[in-house]
Amino acid sequence: MTATSKRDRILDSAEALFAERGYDGVTLRQIASQAGVDVALANYHFGKKIALFNAVFERRAALLNESRLEALRRVQESAAPAGPTVEQIIEAFLRPLELTQENADPGWRHYLALIAYVNNSTYWGKRMMSKLFDDLVHEFIDALRQALPQASDRDLYWCYHNLSGALTLTFAQTERIDTLSNGQCRSSDFQAAYDHMIPFVAAGFRRVCEPGE
Amino acid sequence: MTATSKRDRILDSAEALFAERGYDGVTLRQIASQAGVDVALANYHFGKKIALFNAVFERRAALLNESRLEALRRVQESAAPAGPTVEQIIEAFLRPLELTQENADPGWRHYLALIAYVNNSTYWGKRMMSKLFDDLVHEFIDALRQALPQASDRDLYWCYHNLSGALTLTFAQTERIDTLSNGQCRSSDFQAAYDHMIPFVAAGFRRVCEPGE
DNA sequence: GTCTATACCGTGATAGAC
DNA sequence: GTCTATCACGGTATAGAC
Known part of the structure; x- marks a missing residue:
């Protein structure tokens, strides 16, 4: 068997x-x-x-969304009633993905690369991403709207777009950063990717969505 | 004929x-x-x-690289001897792409979508991106290193990675942001994309590469 | 219900005749 | 430069074994 x-x-x-x-x-x-x-x-x-x-x-989408939503709920509870910071929200969006890399199952790595392919495809992107992921993304955007009360919806969506692009390029694991950096960075190193992405993205949200800096 | x-x-x-x-x-x-x-x-x-x-x-790569390098040289000259700011460097990296959208030729739009496909493909990314674009990217990283003198190379490369992902998702024009934002944003609106991307990315570079904020 | 062997028929890239 | 032939390979349906 x-x-x-x-x-x-x-x-x-x-x-x-x-x-x-x-x-x-x-x-x-x-x-x-x-x-x-x-x-x-x-x-x-x-x-x-x-x-x-x-x-x-579709196989892994529900599991992925659940673990991210759970992470969001956790920081929302721990930060109540003020609400979580931008950094905490981004962290909740990203870290569950990192966990999928740690266990031995390479399936998750392949799955994330598949998301990269779909998300960045003119043809497949519009057909497949929204149906499975937009509900979850709206949860996170709602949380970000609370953390950034002066932000316009357009600003929030464009900022999320930047996050989505940075994230899915990481998923693709093309090894381009390995070549570009002459081996100093490795595209298989999700932890390093997220360690840099979280402050990077949080600062981006703040700059675009917080007036008067 | x-x-x-x-x-x-x-x-x-x-x-x-x-x-x-x-x-x-x-x-x-x-x-x-x-x-x-x-x-x-x-x-x-x-x-x-x-x-x-x-x-x-390969057809349009040289032209693209030239116009971006020219934009970089221009801000470098105008900002000498202090050197350009992060914002100016990112602007020089992005705005030439916007110009390609303005003239009527839809070929450039297709070409950028093709770059999105290649850059985010596990298979094609490593085979095709570095050869054509890494020299140019190194020019920009050198300029950023000057603007952010305390940055480590690793930080610079990971930050560029985030920029590259955000940028190429924009190229793909999947219309996902149209759906997600309920029509408030349009993926065909490159100007809006870059208007948000430039401060977003510049703030990200600064947060990651400037100590003690 | 699960699985295999096989056949069908359209379509693909490519080469060679013209 | 163009037209046509080739021939392998693709997705898919079906018949039947276990």
């Missing part, structure tokens, strides 16, 4: 391959081969290729 | 389609069809599909 079901192995392989090469860059035969199953099995479990893609994308 | 050569029309069509659907999401037949030429002509001019992809990616 196999430790994980064949259905899960198909999802795992599809996740890894889609993340690396994109939807069209992967064949069902490659996925099946890597999963050690017959080509037709993907079709049996998921139907068309696009349905498998959606299944992969 | 056609206004532009068939060779250029192939490049234009390939640029638009690769930007929208990625390398594997586009067929040579689609490219040829949109360009109004025979399928085999792409092969005649560029050889293999991957060579066409590279030709598209």
Whole structure:
């Protein structure tokens, strides 16, 4: 017997391959081969290729959103009634992602790279991101609006856009920063990425959304 | 006679389609069809599909780098001998991109979306970005190092990473911010994007790279 | 219900004839 | 430069084994 079901192995392989090469860059035969199953099995479990893609994308989304929302609720409670700072909110948005890197499961790493691919794709971005993540993002924007009471909605959304871009480029793990920095930084080092991203992004929000500095 | 050569029309069509659907999401037949030429002509001019992809990616890179370097030199001269501020350097990095949006040529818009796709792709990112853009980025990092004399190299590179992510997500024009903001922001509005990105990013650099705030 | 073997048929990149 | 042929490979359906 196999430790994980064949259905899960198909999802795992599809996740890894889609993340690396994109939807069209992967064949069902490659996925099946890597999963050690017959080509037709993907079709049996998921139907068309696009349905498998959606299944992969949706599989971990709820878990991810839950852990981030939980982190937000935690800082909201601990900071009541004043409400959390910008830094605390950004931290709650990012650190749960770091935890996914620590345990041995490489699936989370592939999943985040897949999000990078989707988020930055003209075609897939609009089709797939909003449905799964906008509710959660609105929770965080609401919290930021409280922390930055003079901010306009437009400012908040553009600032979030900057955060989203910085974050998803980190997900992609392209190793470009390794080359650029001549090895001083490594794109696999999520902790270093977030350690720099949290103050960077928080300062950006403050500058744009707090008048009169 | 056609206004532009068939060779250029192939490049234009390939640029638009690769930007929208990625390398594997586009067929040579689609490219040829949109360009109004025979399928085999792409092969005649560029050889293999991957060579066409590279030709598209390289076509506008030099021009882009030149206009950004020129903008950097300009602020460096006007700010001599003190050297330009972080804000001025970021401005020189971004504003030339905005200009490309103003003239009617949609090719530049497609090209930037293609950069977004490449930069955030685990597979293509490491293969294509460094070769064309790292020299220019090092010029800007050198300028930032002067403006932020206490910064470590690692800090500078991670901050640039955040800038690169925010910038390329903007390039992708996924319209996600349109949905998220309920129409208050539009991803086609590069000027608004840069107006928010410049202070956001400059503040981020300062927070991370200037001690004791 | 789960899974495999296989066949189908359209479409892809590419090369060679013209 | 253009047209056409090639031939491998893609997604998908189906029949039936376990």
